[in-house]
Structure formats: structure tokens, C-alpha cells
Amino acid sequence: MGNVKGLDLIFNPGSVALVGASEKPGKLSGKILQSLRSSGFKGRIYPVNPAYGSVGGMECYPTISEIKEGVDLAIIAVPAPAAIEALRQAGGKTPAAIVVSGGFSEIGEEGGRLEKELKEIARREGIRVIGPNCMGVYDGFSRLDTFFITEERIKRPPQGKLAIMSQSGSFALTVMDELAAEGVGVARVISYGNKADVDEADCLDFLADDDRTGAVAIYMESVEDGRKFVEAASRCSSKKPVMAVKVGKAGAGVSAARSHTGAIAGRYEVYRAAFKKAGIIELEGYEDFIGGCKAFGMQKRSSGRRVMIITDGGGVGVGLADACAEMGLDVPPLNEYVKEDIRGVFPKYVVVGNPFDLTGSVTDGMFAEALEKTMEGDAYDIAILAPMWGPPFLTDELVEFIAEKAGIVKKPVLICTPGGEYTRKRMGLFHKAGLPVFSTPESAVRAAAALSKGASAGAKAGGGIYG
Amino acid sequence: MGNVKGLDLIFNPGSVALVGASEKPGKLSGKILQSLRSSGFKGRIYPVNPAYGSVGGMECYPTISEIKEGVDLAIIAVPAPAAIEALRQAGGKTPAAIVVSGGFSEIGEEGGRLEKELKEIARREGIRVIGPNCMGVYDGFSRLDTFFITEERIKRPPQGKLAIMSQSGSFALTVMDELAAEGVGVARVISYGNKADVDEADCLDFLADDDRTGAVAIYMESVEDGRKFVEAASRCSSKKPVMAVKVGKAGAGVSAARSHTGAIAGRYEVYRAAFKKAGIIELEGYEDFIGGCKAFGMQKRSSGRRVMIITDGGGVGVGLADACAEMGLDVPPLNEYVKEDIRGVFPKYVVVGNPFDLTGSVTDGMFAEALEKTMEGDAYDIAILAPMWGPPFLTDELVEFIAEKAGIVKKPVLICTPGGEYTRKRMGLFHKAGLPVFSTPESAVRAAAALSKGASAGAKAGGGIYG
Numbered sequence: 001m002g003n004v005k006g007l008d009l010i011f012n013p014g015s016v017a018l019v020g021a022s023e024k025p026g027k028l029s030g031k032i033l034q035s036l037r038s039s040g041f042k043g044r045i046y047p048v049n050p051a052y053g054s055v056g057g058m059e060c061y062p063t064i065s066e067i068k069e070g071v072d073l074a075i076i077a078v079p080a081p082a083a084i085e086a087l088r089q090a091g092g093k094t095p096a097a098i099v100v101s102g103g104f105s106e107i108g109e110e111g112g113r114l115e116k117e118l119k120e121i122a123r124r125e126g127i128r129v130i131g132p133n134c135m136g137v138y139d140g141f142s143r144l145d146t147f148f149i150t151e152e153r154i155k156r157p158p159q160g161k162l163a164i165m166s167q168s169g170s171f172a173l174t175v176m177d178e179l180a181a182e183g184v185g186v187a188r189v190i191s192y193g194n195k196a197d198v199d200e201a202d203c204l205d206f207l208a209d210d211d212r213t214g215a216v217a218i219y220m221e222s223v224e225d226g227r228k229f230v231e232a233a234s235r236c237s238s239k240k241p242v243m244a245v246k247v248g249k250a251g252a253g254v255s256a257a258r259s260h261t262g263a264i265a266g267r268y269e270v271y272r273a274a275f276k277k278a279g280i281i282e283l284e285g286y287e288d289f290i291g292g293c294k295a296f297g298m299q300k301r302s303s304g305r306r307v308m309i310i311t312d313g314g315g316v317g318v319g320l321a322d323a324c325a326e327m328g329l330d331v332p333p334l335n336e337y338v339k340e341d342i343r344g345v346f347p348k349y350v351v352v353g354n355p356f357d358l359t360g361s362v363t364d365g366m367f368a369e370a371l372e373k374t375m376e377g378d379a380y381d382i383a384i385l386a387p388m389w390g391p392p393f394l395t396d397e398l399v400e401f402i403a404e405k406a407g408i409v410k411k412p413v414l415i416c417t418p419g420g421e422y423t424r425k426r427m428g429l430f431h432k433a434g435l436p437v438f439s440t441p442e443s444a445v446r447a448a449a450a451l452s453k454g455a456s457a458g459a460k461a462g463g464g465i466y467g
Numbered sequence: 468m469g470n471v472k473g474l475d476l477i478f479n480p481g482s483v484a485l486v487g488a489s490e491k492p493g494k495l496s497g498k499i500l501q502s503l504r505s506s507g508f509k510g511r512i513y514p515v516n517p518a519y520g521s522v523g524g525m526e527c528y529p530t531i532s533e534i535k536e537g538v539d540l541a542i543i544a545v546p547a548p549a550a551i552e553a554l555r556q557a558g559g560k561t562p563a564a565i566v567v568s569g570g571f572s573e574i575g576e577e578g579g580r581l582e583k584e585l586k587e588i589a590r591r592e593g594i595r596v597i598g599p600n601c602m603g604v605y606d607g608f609s610r611l612d613t614f615f616i617t618e619e620r621i622k623r624p625p626q627g628k629l630a631i632m633s634q635s636g637s638f639a640l641t642v643m644d645e646l647a648a649e650g651v652g653v654a655r656v657i658s659y660g661n662k663a664d665v666d667e668a669d670c671l672d673f674l675a676d677d678d679r680t681g682a683v684a685i686y687m688e689s690v691e692d693g694r695k696f697v698e699a700a701s702r703c704s705s706k707k708p709v710m711a712v713k714v715g716k717a718g719a720g721v722s723a724a725r726s727h728t729g730a731i732a733g734r735y736e737v738y739r740a741a742f743k744k745a746g747i748i749e750l751e752g753y754e755d756f757i758g759g760c761k762a763f764g765m766q767k768r769s770s771g772r773r774v775m776i777i778t779d780g781g782g783v784g785v786g787l788a789d790a791c792a793e794m795g796l797d798v799p800p801l802n803e804y805v806k807e808d809i810r811g812v813f814p815k816y817v818v819v820g821n822p823f824d825l826t827g828s829v830t831d832g833m834f835a836e837a838l839e840k841t842m843e844g845d846a847y848d849i850a851i852l853a854p855m856w857g858p859p860f861l862t863d864e865l866v867e868f869i870a871e872k873a874g875i876v877k878k879p880v881l882i883c884t885p886g887g888e889y890t891r892k893r894m895g896l897f898h899k900a901g902l903p904v905f906s907t908p909e910s911a912v913r914a915a916a917a918l919s920k921g922a923s924a925g926a927k928a929g930g931g932i933y934g
Contacts, residue, residue, distance in 0.1 A: 170855050390637065
């Protein structure tokens with residue numbers, strides 16, 4: 001930790017100054033204050049605003065420079081020109097700042113000049129800067145939360161092992177909200193926007209040595225310094241799985257990325273080659289990103305790509321097998337010896353194979369038994385279980401049965417359970433039991449593919465404390 | 468209607484005999500009786516079972532032949548050998564039967580012999596047979612419901628214009644349940660299992676002339692008579708959109724399909740060519756199937772493939788543009804004249820383009836205004852609106868604003884709104900307003916692609932009453 005000067009303070013500051021602090025509910029800074037205070041952040045908060053003597057019952061300072069003590073992190077949420085002035089005043093007071101303000105390079109030439117100035121001050125004053133045009137940090141451990149969208153609309157995920165890095169603030173928000181709904185925990189979330197100073201390579205350098213982080217997922221519109229990125233990513237991926245989606249691939253997507261964060265998206269093939277070189281697991285888009293986060297957030301990497309499919313609905317079994325074939329996973333048949341052994345245990349109407357079809361007469365116990373019997377040997381690396389809830393003997397206890405056996409087989413177990421109201425309620429039970437659950441065959445297989453790409457991508461160094 | 472002898476009676480019978488009728492809750496026939504009685508089916512029900520004098524307060528007959536009147540449809544849910552006997556006894560009494568029972572060709576040679584016998588009796592007695600090894604029919608209009616899974620676990624969709632044809636019963640159930648949750652209505656759902664007699668071509672022939680059916684979606688594991696299928700599908704697709712997914716594409720999927728419904732899946736390329744020849748919109752898998760059903764169930768076909776993207780989250784805009792490029796849709800830039808016109812109406816920070824990024828300062832009215840302004844001319848065929856719910860000025864009234872403008876622009880409007888708890892609740896509001904809504908950029912674009920494939924596939928004859 002602390003290898004990148006100031007970055008540990010960005011995630012875990014003892015104190016923060018909020019420049020632009022206000023109690024007006026419509027203001028960004030007001031919402032940031034609300035996030036900081038409701039998140040459970042334990043550090044000291046210094047409101048900074050020349051217009052107030054106190055904010056939210058706390059003493060308010062006219063400028064950062066007038067705070068007597070040093071401050072670990074400045075959060076700056078005032079219009080662009082004022083943000084530059086605030087950073088200047090923070091010189092000597094703080095080693096790190098998050099500049100939330102927009103109005104920089106993403107709006108064109110004039111903003112570009114302001115951003116250049118911001119960068120020069122940061123370098124001169126020795127302040128590491130996140131942003132501008134960003135949401136900043138949500139930290140699952142220190143509880144620092146600088147996101148200016150409150151919990152009513154966007155829920156925060158629980159504490160966990162994922163780190164999310166995003167150029168887009170709205171993407172970071174949406175992912176946090178999805179992960180919260182799915183019960184997937186995070187260690188660090190960082191939205192760095194225009195990355196005038198701290199870029200993805202700096203973050204990867206920090207996360208590589210961060211014991212709280214077990215896996216990293218990156219949303220990327222552009223990378224400026226390719227060599228630096230590949231070096232940092234390689235170092236990080238040798239210790240833990242690193243996934244990335246590169247958006248703005250072609251046509252309208254490229255120009256959309258440019259007007260969004262001022263990014264020059266570049267040719268996708270170049271990124272793909274860089275990902276490969278750096279041992280990064282390439283994700284194809286939003287669905288893949290969420291799938292990868294759920295898979296690595298709740299399960300460990302897979303040591304191979306051989307999938308066992310167990311279901312009580314023949315149709316979804318075929319769909320899963322098709323999706324595996326399309327996404328480069330194997331669905332090897334059950335070995336004849338194991339098959340004979342299994343046939344004795346199950347009723348005659350069960351289709352013993354891969355997919356293993358327990359049919360509509362399925363019970364909770366049959367799912368558990370099939371999981372253990374097929375996964376106990378070395379024939380398969382990942383199990384996908386697809387319970388369809390129509391059959392009358394399946395009960396909510398299925399979840400415990402599967403969770404128990406999943407603990408025994410010690411290989412990734414994913415759940416695929418498409419359907420409506422009754423089924424969607426059951427998805428929550430699987431989440432609570434720590435099993436990643438998907439609502440379509442394709443999404444389950446996408447996640448399995450990500451886990452198995454992890455097998456080659458980051459296996460060398462053992463994967464840190466999370467394996 | 469009535470061009471396929473007996474098929475209109477299968478969807479809309481005046482009376483049904485339920486062979487194997489029982490009040491025992493564990494028996495399939497007991498559940499079918501429950502479905503028939505709770506669905507709102509208005510026709511007469513004759514329970515048939517030699518073991519009872521009455522079932523559910525209704526007179527019970529020992530055999531079909533002892534019912535005095537003629538019966539429009541026999542539903543047979545007894546073990547395979549008894550099912551054959553029941554069909555024999557139905558000769559002269561009924562022109563149509565659904566054989567729910569399993570134990571036929573899907574279990575191997577012995578079952579294959581029984582199925583051949585079943586088929587011979589059907590031909591000899593002039594009975595059109597659905598099944599065996601199937602769920603039968605759910606009809607959104609006559610309210611006939613022969614599915615033996617009750618509503619507690621699998622909800623039935625409302626009345627609507629979609630017809631669903633499925634070889635797999637569990638697939639049909641899952642799709643019904645999903646569509647019910649999404650508020651997408653159906654006209655006819657048919658699960659035909661082993662299709663010993665009535666096959667997909669017969670169903671397509673019926674649905675082609677069925678005024679209730681505005682679009683058809685087929686789940687297919689195999690087709691035996693390719694020429695007959697292409698003929699019927701061509702006739703149907705000249706009148707209304709016909710979509711199909713073919714599963715069992717390769718490797719494990721093929722053998723899974725075989726043990727599921729005894730299907731010989733065949734080479735996928737052959738199916739793809741047949742789809743093309745028949746004007747069928749090819750769907751790639753489960754996600755595509757659901758997307759196609761939502762799109763054609765709630766919107767009309769698109770006349771082209773030019774997509775306008777409107778969002779308040781830059782990241783999702785880029786993701787949508789990327790997905791369009793990958794799935795063969797165009798995202799043409801806004802014409803300069805329109806752009807100037809629009810710039811006057813919107814605040815300066817809005818990124819006027821395609822994607823159109825209303826940014827975090829968005830209001831309900833801005834979404835509506837952007838939709839109307841960009842779609843009123845002839846520059847775009849489909850609009851995808853992607854509201855991210857973080858921005859504080861978006862309210863639930865957004866849904867009405869968009870629905871109203873969608874009515875004015877008279878082109879397909881799809882909603883893409885990824886997120887967690889708050890967002891997922893808003894999805895229901897869009898459904899109620901009749902707007903198809905998707906939780907990922909990819910799924911929204913997949914549905915748009917299906918609608919625009921419909922443009923070339925079925926445009927010739929005007930698309931029947933649903934256009």
C-alpha cells in the first residue's frame with residue numbers, strides 16, 4: 001500500500017475538506033455532503049465555503065488554506081474556474097484531491113485550457129488529482145462516498161472484494177446500483193472522468209498491492225499512455241484477475257465517447273492486443289461487465305473451461321449447451337463409469353448426461369445430489385445449475401441444498417433461472433447464499449466464460465488472498 | 468380460419484374432455500383441471516376417469532365414448548399405453564386431442580413404437596393430435612389453459628397479439644412467465660412436444676389466417692419436413708412477422724435436444740437457409756427470443772434500421788451505439804439543420820448529437836422534447852431512450868411524457884434503463900404504458916434489430932390487422 005503517493009489517502013482519508021459545501025439540496029456539493037454523512041465514513045469532514053459560517057452543524061471555512069490542520073483529501077465541487085482556484089489554495093494543505101466539477105476538456109477547447117492549468121497546479125503543488133468531470137470514490141471499507149447521487153435512487157453495494165474503475169460516472173453509478181441489487185460486494189469504486197492526473201495505470205498500481213481488492217473490473221473509453229497502462233495492468237493481473245470493457249468501438253460509439261469524456265477512443269484492435277499482452281480478461285459490453293463482476297465478486301476463478309449443466313427444464317439445458325459452444329466453453333459428456341454410478345441413485349426418467357436433465361419430477365435433493373456426484377471428480381471445472389420453478393416438488397430449501405454442496409465441490413457454481421414473478425423472488429435467495437444467479441442462459445455462460453478466461457489470465461501468482 | 472381441420476377447435480373448443488381427470492393435487496391431470504377452471508375458460512368440461520363418479524362437482528365419465536354429446540377437444544393425461552387406448556375410444560367423438568403424456572419417442576425405441584401406434588390411430592380416426600410429451604395450449608382469447616403448472620409458480624400473460632410455438636414445454640412456460648412479468652400479451656401459446664401429428668407447419672398454416680395473431684415466435688429443436696415448413700412459414704411471414712430460434716446448434720446442444728424431445732437437430736446452416744427462404748426473422752437464443760417477443764408484442768415492425776439514441780447517461784449512450792454497430796443497425800448523426808433547430812431549445816450543456824446526451828441536469832420534458840424533435844422527420848426509424856434515474860429532476864411522470872410522444876412519432880420506441888432497485892421499479896411503469904423496456908443496452912438493441920429485420924421479412928403484404 002501507499003506505493004502510489006496519495007492514492008491510499010484517496011480511498012482511505014482520515015479527513016476530507018469539501019469545497020463548495022452547502023446545505024442547499026439542489027447543489028452537487030449538498031448531495032456529496034449527504035453521501036459522506038450517511039455512508040458511515042468515520043473521518044473528519046471540513047466544509048469549505050466563504051458564504052457560510054457553518055454547514056450541517058459543522059464549522060465552515062472560507063478557504064482550504066484557513067483550515068488549521070492538514071487535510072488528507074480535498075473534494076472540489078464548484079464551477080471549473082473556482083475549482084482551479086481551490087486547488088491552488090489547497091497547495092501545502094493536502095496531498096490529494098477529487099475534482100468533481102465538469103466544464104473541462106469534455107466541453108471543447110476552452111475547457112481543455114482550464115484542464116491544462118489544473119494539471120499544472122496539481123504537479124506544482126504535489127497534489128494527486130482524481131478527475132475533473134468525475135464522481136470520485138465509493139469505498140466499501142473506509143465508507144468514503146463522494147458520489148453526488150443519493151441512496152434513494154442509487155444504492156451502494158455491500159463490502160466485498162471487487163474494485164471497479166470507470167471513466168464514466170453514470171456507468172459507475174449504474175454498476176454500483178446493479179451490484180447492490182444482486183448482493184455483490186465491492187472494495188473500491190473509482191470514477192476518474194477526464195483523468196487529468198491520476199489515470200487507470202496509477203489506479204491499477206495501487207490496486208495491485210491492495211489486499212482488500214480481490215478482482216478488478218475496468219470501464220474504459222480511452223487510454224492515453226498505452227505502455228504505462230500495459231505495465232501496470234500486467235503487474236496487477238499477475239496478482240488478481242483484471243477485467244476490462246473498452247467502449248466506443250466503432251462509428252457512433254467512438255464519437256459518443258469523445259463528447260462524453262473528451263476521449264479519443266482509438267482503434268479497438270489496438271486495445272484488444274494490449275489487453276492480451278497485459279493478461280486482462282476482455283469483456284464485450286455492459287452485460288459481460290455485469291456478468292464478470294457477479295462471477296468474480298462471488299466466486300473464484302476457474303481452473304478450466306469444462307462445464308457441467310444440471311437442470312430440470314430440457315429447453316434451458318439445450319440453450320445453455322448452445323451458449324457454451326458459442327462462447328468457447330466445453331460441455332464434455334459424462335464419463336460412462338460415473339454415469340453407471342449415478343443411474344443407480346436417480347429415478348429412471350432422469351436423463352443422465354450433460355446437460356443432466358432431472359425433468360419435471362425433480363426434487364431439491366436431486367439437484368444437490370447431481371451437483372456433488374458430477375463435480376466431485378476432476379471431469380468438470382464449472383457447474384451451471386438451471387432450476388426451472390414450475391415443477392411442484394422444488395422448494396425454497398433448494399437454495400441451501402445447493403449452497404452446501406457448492407461449498408463441498410470447491411469449484412465455481414453459477415445459477416441460471418429465467419422466469420417471471422415467482423422465479424425472480426427466488427433469485428434473491430441465491431444471492432443471499434452467495435451464489436451468483438443469472439436470468440438468461442447467455443448471461444450465465446458469459447459469466448462462466450469470464451471465470452475461465454481468468455484461468456489463463458491471472459493464475460501464475462496464485463491470486464492473492466482471494467485465490 | 469378453419470383451414471387446418473381441427474386446429475381452430477384446439478385453440479377455441481366449445482367443450483373439452485379431460486382423460487385422467489382427478490382431484491388428487493399431485494397428479495398432472497389434477498393440475499390441468501385446476502388450470503382449466505381458474506383460467507376463465509367458458510366451454511364445458513367433461514372429466515373422464517373410470518375410478519370416479521364425479522370430479523370437482525362435475526359428472527365423471529368412465530371413457531370418452533360414454534359422453535353422450537360430441538366433444539370438441541380431448542385432453543389426455545394418462546400413462547402412454549392408456550393414452551393410446553383413450554385416443555382409440557375418442558374416435559368418432561372428437562376431431563382433436565392434446566396428448567400431454569410422456570413416455571413416447573423421447574425415451575427411446577419402445578416409446579417410439581408407442582408413438583407410431585398413436586399416430587396411426589390419429590390418422591385412422593381422423594383426430595388431429597397435439598403432442599405427445601407436451602403442455603398443450605394456452606389461449607389468450609378462449610382462455611383454454613391445458614398447462615399443468617399452476618399460476619402460483621408460472622403466471623399467464625394477458626391477452627395480446629403474439630403467438631408462441633414451442634417444441635419444449637418448459638421453454639413455453641418460462642417464456643409465458645417472463646412475458647406476464649413484462650406485461651406482454653399473447654393470443655396463442657402452443658407446446659407440441661414430439662409432434663406425432665400436428666407440427667409447426669400445421670400451426671403456421673392456422674396462425675397465418677388467424678386474425679387474433681399479429682406476430683409469431685417459434686422455439687425449435689428440429690423440423691422433419693423441411694419443404695412443408697418453408698411453404699407454411701412463407702405464407703405466414705407474408706402476412707405477419709414470424710421469428711424463430713433454432714436450438715441444438717452444435718455439440719452438446721444437439722445431443723441435449725435429442726434426449727429432450729427425441730429431435731434430430733440437424734445442421735444449423737440448413738435451418739438458417741430455410742429461415743431466410745421463408746422470410747423468418749432468425750433469433751440467436753433465449754435473450755433474443757424474449758427481446759423479439761417484447762418488441763413485436765408491444766410495437767410494430769420498423770421500416771428501416773436507423774436508430775436515434777437519447778439518454779442522460781453518457782456511458783450507456785456509448786454502450787448503445789457500440790451494440791448497434793455490432794448488431795448491424797445504423798446510428799446516423801443528426802442532420803446539421805435539425806441540430807441548429809434543436810440547440811435553440813435545449814440548455815448549452817446538452818450534447819446535441821446521436822447519441823443525444825441530455826446529461827445529469829435532464830428533466831422529464833427534455834426527454835420528451837428530444838424524442839419528438841429528432842423523430843418527427845424521416846431521418847430515423849427507431850428510437851431507443853435510455854433514462855438513467857440518478858439525475859434528481861427525473862420523475863415518474865417521465866413515463867407519460869414519453870408514452871405521449873411515442874404515440875405522436877408513430878415509430879417504434881424502446882426503453883433501455885439498467886440499474887438496481889429504484890430503476891427496476893420504474894421498468895414496471897413503462898410496461899404499463901405499453902413501452903417495451905430492457906435492462907441492458909445489448910437487450911434493447913437486440914430487440915431493435917429484430918424489429919428492423921421484420922422490415923424486410925414481412926413487409927410485402929402489409930402485416931394484417933396489426934401492421
